[in-house]
Amino acid sequence: MPESRHVEYCQRNVPDRARSRLERLPDTTxxxxxxxxxxxxxxxxxxxVDxxxxxxxxxDELVGALGGEAGERE
Structure with a gap:
């Protein structure tokens, strides 16, 4: 099983809808x-990331590159 990545983000840089997609990643966010x-x-x-x-x-591009589901465009 692959190791979980550690994904960090600034609260002011990520809008709510992208934040919810990041939190659904199988990684540690x-x-x-x-x-x-x-x-x-x-x-x-x-x-x-790490x-x-x-x-x-x-x-949307960032979350998609991390393997997350696509969402509405920012």
Missing amino acids: REKRCLQRCGTCYSSPFVV GDLRVGSDH
Whole structure:
């Protein structure tokens, strides 16, 4: 069985509908107040997976790349 990834995201960067999709992933997800990536947070949708920054054009793309179900576009 593959190990669970650790997915972290800033509470201000991820809208509610994307947050609910992230929480349904089979991975460990953590919402944090701040991930100390302010420049990225202000400019792009992002998550941090096992310590690696992942940036996308929108949160739907990010969740899909993590294997989550597609949702409505952000």
